Amino acid sequence: MKIRSIALACLVILAALQTSLGQDFTGTLVSGFGFYPASSELSSKPSSFDGKIEGGIGSPEAEVARYSIDIRASFDPATQESTAELREAWVRVMAGAFDLSLGNQVVAWGATDVFTPIDMVNSLDLSLPVDAQKIPEFMGRLVFNGPGLSVDMVALPFWTASTLPAGRWQTAMSLPAGITNSVVTDSPALTWDNLQYGARLKASWDALQGIDLGFVFYRGRATLPRLSTVFTSPSTAITTKFYDPYYLAGLDGVIAFDGGLLLKGEAAYKVLNGADWLDPSAENAKAEAVGGWEYTIVGVKTTGEYVLDWTKGSSASGDTWAQSLVFIASTSPDSRWSLKAVGVYNFDGSALLSPQLCYTIADGLELEARYFAFLGDSGSVYGKWTGNDLADMALTLSF
Amino acid sequence: MRMSLSSAKAAAALLGILSIARLSAQSLSGQEVMDRYYGTAKPKTSIVTMSMVISKNGRELSRTLKTWRSGDSNKGEVEKSMMKFLSPADIKGSGFLSLKKADGSTESLLYLPALGRVRRLSSGASDQDSSFFGSDFSNRDIGGFVESDFDYENKGLSEGFYRIEATPRRDLGYSMLVYYIDSSDFLQKKVEYYRAGKLAKTELLSYAEVQGYRQPLEILMSSVSGSTTTLKMSEYSLDSGFPEQLFTERYLKQ
Numbered sequence: 001m002k003i004r005s006i007a008l009a010c011l012v013i014l015a016a017l018q019t020s021l022g023q024d025f026t027g028t029l030v031s032g033f034g035f036y037p038a039s040s041e042l043s044s045k046p047s048s049f050d051g052k053i054e055g056g057i058g059s060p061e062a063e064v065a066r067y068s069i070d071i072r073a074s075f076d077p078a079t080q081e082s083t084a085e086l087r088e089a090w091v092r093v094m095a096g097a098f099d100l101s102l103g104n105q106v107v108a109w110g111a112t113d114v115f116t117p118i119d120m121v122n123s124l125d126l127s128l129p130v131d132a133q134k135i136p137e138f139m140g141r142l143v144f145n146g147p148g149l150s151v152d153m154v155a156l157p158f159w160t161a162s163t164l165p166a167g168r169w170q171t172a173m174s175l176p177a178g179i180t181n182s183v184v185t186d187s188p189a190l191t192w193d194n195l196q197y198g199a200r201l202k203a204s205w206d207a208l209q210g211i212d213l214g215f216v217f218y219r220g221r222a223t224l225p226r227l228s229t230v231f232t233s234p235s236t237a238i239t240t241k242f243y244d245p246y247y248l249a250g251l252d253g254v255i256a257f258d259g260g261l262l263l264k265g266e267a268a269y270k271v272l273n274g275a276d277w278l279d280p281s282a283e284n285a286k287a288e289a290v291g292g293w294e295y296t297i298v299g300v301k302t303t304g305e306y307v308l309d310w311t312k313g314s315s316a317s318g319d320t321w322a323q324s325l326v327f328i329a330s331t332s333p334d335s336r337w338s339l340k341a342v343g344v345y346n347f348d349g350s351a352l353l354s355p356q357l358c359y360t361i362a363d364g365l366e367l368e369a370r371y372f373a374f375l376g377d378s379g380s381v382y383g384k385w386t387g388n389d390l391a392d393m394a395l396t397l398s399f
Numbered sequence: 400m401r402m403s404l405s406s407a408k409a410a411a412a413l414l415g416i417l418s419i420a421r422l423s424a425q426s427l428s429g430q431e432v433m434d435r436y437y438g439t440a441k442p443k444t445s446i447v448t449m450s451m452v453i454s455k456n457g458r459e460l461s462r463t464l465k466t467w468r469s470g471d472s473n474k475g476e477v478e479k480s481m482m483k484f485l486s487p488a489d490i491k492g493s494g495f496l497s498l499k500k501a502d503g504s505t506e507s508l509l510y511l512p513a514l515g516r517v518r519r520l521s522s523g524a525s526d527q528d529s530s531f532f533g534s535d536f537s538n539r540d541i542g543g544f545v546e547s548d549f550d551y552e553n554k555g556l557s558e559g560f561y562r563i564e565a566t567p568r569r570d571l572g573y574s575m576l577v578y579y580i581d582s583s584d585f586l587q588k589k590v591e592y593y594r595a596g597k598l599a600k601t602e603l604l605s606y607a608e609v610q611g612y613r614q615p616l617e618i619l620m621s622s623v624s625g626s627t628t629t630l631k632m633s634e635y636s637l638d639s640g641f642p643e644q645l646f647t648e649r650y651l652k653q
Contacts, residue, residue: 026488056653060483061446061467061641063653099649108516134515145649209522210506258504260523296525334626335453335460335533360533363461364487398488 023055032368032394036168038387045394046076050087067091070136088136099143104136107154109200109216110266111252114326114344115307117268117288118216118250121154121198123223125163128390130352130372135160148204156196159188161243162223168388178235185241188221194245196220209256216250222272244272244284262294285312292326303328322381323347336360350376350383364398429551429563433578435585437473437546442612442637444469448485450633453534455626462486462532467645472545475501479646480542490532494651497542505542510651517648528572535600535620535628539572540592549576556582560589573599586613598623610637 031047054068070087090103107121122134138158144151164170175181188194198218205211225241232238250268257263267289292305305326313319324347330340342354356370372390376383427435444467451462463485470476478499484490494510505527507520520526527539549565554577556562565576574596579589590602600622607616614637618630644650 026491028488060465060653061645066653106515108514110516143649145644145647150648206506209504210508210519212519254519256506256519256521258522260521260526262519262521294521296521296523296529298525299529301526301529332530332533334455335530360460364489366489396489398491 023053025051025053027051027399029397030394032392034390034392036387037389037391044077045392046074048072048074052088063094065091065093097145099141099145101141101143102139104138105141106134106136107139107141107152108134109152109214109252111212111214111254111264112266112290112292112305113264113294113303114305114328114342115266115288115290115324117266117290118200118214118218118248118252120218120220120248120268121156121196123160123162126165126169126224127163129165129169130354135163148206150202151199152202153199154197156220158190159194159196159221159243160223161187161225164224169385171384175229175237179231179237180235181229181237181239183239183241185225186243188243188245194221198248209258210254211256212252212254214252216248216252216268218248218250219245220248221245246270246272260295263292264294265289265291286310299333300329300331303330324381344382346376346381348376348380348383350374350380352382366396366398367393368396369393427553427561429553429565432553432561432563432580432585433546433549433551433565436578436580436587439585440612441471442610444638444640445614446634446636446639446641447614447632448634450631451532451534452629452631453626454628460533462490462534467641469641469643469646472499472501477501478543479643481646481651482541484532496646496648496651498646499542499545501545502547507538508648508651510648517651524570524572535622535626536630537572540602540620544571544576559583584613609635612637 028050029048030050032045034043034045035041036043050070050072052068052070054066056063056066058064067090069089071084072087073082073084075082086104088104088106090101090105092099092101108119109121110116110119121139122137125133125135137156137160139154139156141155142153196219198216198220200214200216202212202214205213222242222244224243226244227239227241229237229239248268248270250266252266253264255263268287270286270288272284272286287310289308290305292303294301294303296302303326305324307322307324307326309320309322309324311320325345327343328340330338332338336359338358340356340358342352342356344352351374353373353375354370356368358366358368360366370390370392372388372392374382374385374389376386378384378386446465446467448463448465451464453460453462464482465485466480466482468478468480470478472478478497480497480499482495484493492510492512496508496510498506500506505522507522507526509518509520510516511518527542528537530536531538531541547568548571549567552564552566554562554564559582561578561580561582563578563580565578567573567575573592573594575593577591577593578587580586581588584606586604586606588604590604591598592600592602600620603619603621604615605617606613608614614635615630615632617632619627620630621627
């Protein structure tokens with residue numbers, strides 16, 4: 001039924017847009033598998049096909065409207081399930097300095113590459129948590145494009161939960177033996193109170209090799225659940241998944257220096273549950289700051305980030321601090337090969353190491369191989385996944 | 400064999416003319432030759448479709464891109480260029496915006512659809528020396544040089560070409576460039592790129608008359624490593640005029 005509705009919606013949109021000019025059809029076919037060395041388990045990844053139709057009205061130099069429709073069909077060999085979903089599907093109208101878009105969209109805010117505290121508009125597909133993918137969401141988006149200044153405003157009437165990590169990546173809930181637990185989801189309903197909205201103001205200066213500075217305000221709903229368990233009798237419990245409302249204020253910036261050095265940074269301050277977000281004593285306040293650089297040395301691009309997380313403590317416990325370091329080196333020795341090494345170290349003593357390579361077999365045909373290794377104690381951020389070291393490979397055909 | 404007096408006079412006259420012409424040609428300094436090259440009439444704006452074929456070991460990869468350019472840094476203007484990839488499908492929609500000032504400094508922005516946002520690129524020597532999307536051209540080669548980047552020396556005129564040695568005034572990723580400038584139209588037909596005194600790659604250019612301007616039709620860049628990249632230009636639209644707002648993040652993302 002859902003597939004039929006999507007197909008029908010697409011047909012209607014396509015029919016309405018038949019008068020447009022410059023229509024393009026592109027597609028991507030992805031297939032691959034993963035291997036967990038610790039358990040010698042071979043895991044097939046869902047194969048997917050993305051078909052995308054996009055086009056515009058007007059010449060490329062003076063477009064007045066544009067649209068894009070992306071439909072994904074997937075087949076999971078493990079469950080033998082086929083699914084079809086509408087991914088990005090939007091219409092954009094350009095009028096003067098304004099761009100107005102409506103439909104399923106992906107928004108990317110911020111400046112940093114790995115940890116991105118202000119890039120929170122879309123919920124995430126965390127099936128493979130070390131490779132989170134954004135889920136396109138229905139929203140209205142208005143962008144003002146001024147000289148050296150842009151304001152990007154979004155409003156999301158519908159709330160979408162993030163896709164939780166696959167079972168082997170989750171920490172099992174532990175309740176005493178003999179307890180019957182039922183799980184209830186408290187999803188935000190479609191009401192004005194649950195409207196998610198926000199804006200990012202970005203200013204650019206023609207100084208050094210270019211400077212960008214952005215400010216963000218956002219009112220949203222958590223897309224990962226906060227679990228609360230209540231015992232209704234000695235042997236029964238109800239666990240409720242809450243998706244808390246939050247306010248977030250943040251800033252981001254990039255400075256490009258003459259010698260080739262790029263400095264980047266992002267910071268966000270967040271308060272949950274409708275507490276006064278300006279009140280620093282709010283018990284659930286969180287903040288994350290990321291400072292980083294990008295510099296190329298003899299053809300190898302290096303990227304580094306320092307991440308500082310702070311969570312305000314409750315009356316029963318003190319504030320919590322966490323720190324991480326990220327280092328990425330990437331290079332493309334020729335037109336076919338690209339190599340990348342990623343390292344993330346958490347100050348709790350755990351780490352993630354990931355060598356990655358990509359080979360272009362022919363135009364539009366790529367083979368990508370990655371390895372994720374987790375180090376540290378079982379209770380640490382990355383150490384909890386030491387049994388999940390993963391080698392994965394994917395073949396992508398684009399046309 | 401004896402030459403008649405009249406023939407001898409004619410030959411002498413011809414030799415004299417050739418000598419004067421040669422002397423005149425050789426008397427142009429390297430800077431003067433390059434002044435003529437950089438002073439060649441250029442369109443105020445251009446839109447060009449380029450097909451790029453990268454070949455190595457008999458195997459090829461291809462890309463198609465469309466470029467928009469305006470401004471002339473040699474006239475003190477900001478030289479603006481935007482490139483959008485049309486194919487292959489995996490990089491289709493990627494865009495590269497470059498704003499090059501008369502002093503040679505460059506502001507670069509890159510848009511990759513998969514990231515969904517515009518990234519500011521550093522314009523350091525290493526970044527500029529990096530390959531342009533896997534081709535034999537570096538980012539710097541694609542962006543081009545400004546006249547004030549080099550000191551020039553005319554090493555002589557041979558077979559109709561001035562051989563101009565260009566020594567960089569600052570770190571430009573090359574120790575020397577050797578331009579072969581056609582003495583008939585003052586266009587560069589061949590450029591040799593040297594790194595640490597050794598030939599790294601050679602560029603051959605052919606031109607065609609397009610809307611009253613001599614414009615590159617085909618550029619072949621051959622690296623000593625054995626790979627080559629051919630750029631073929633088509634669908635020229637010169638002086639057609641387009642809004643300056645084209646060279647902004649807004650259009651880079653579209």
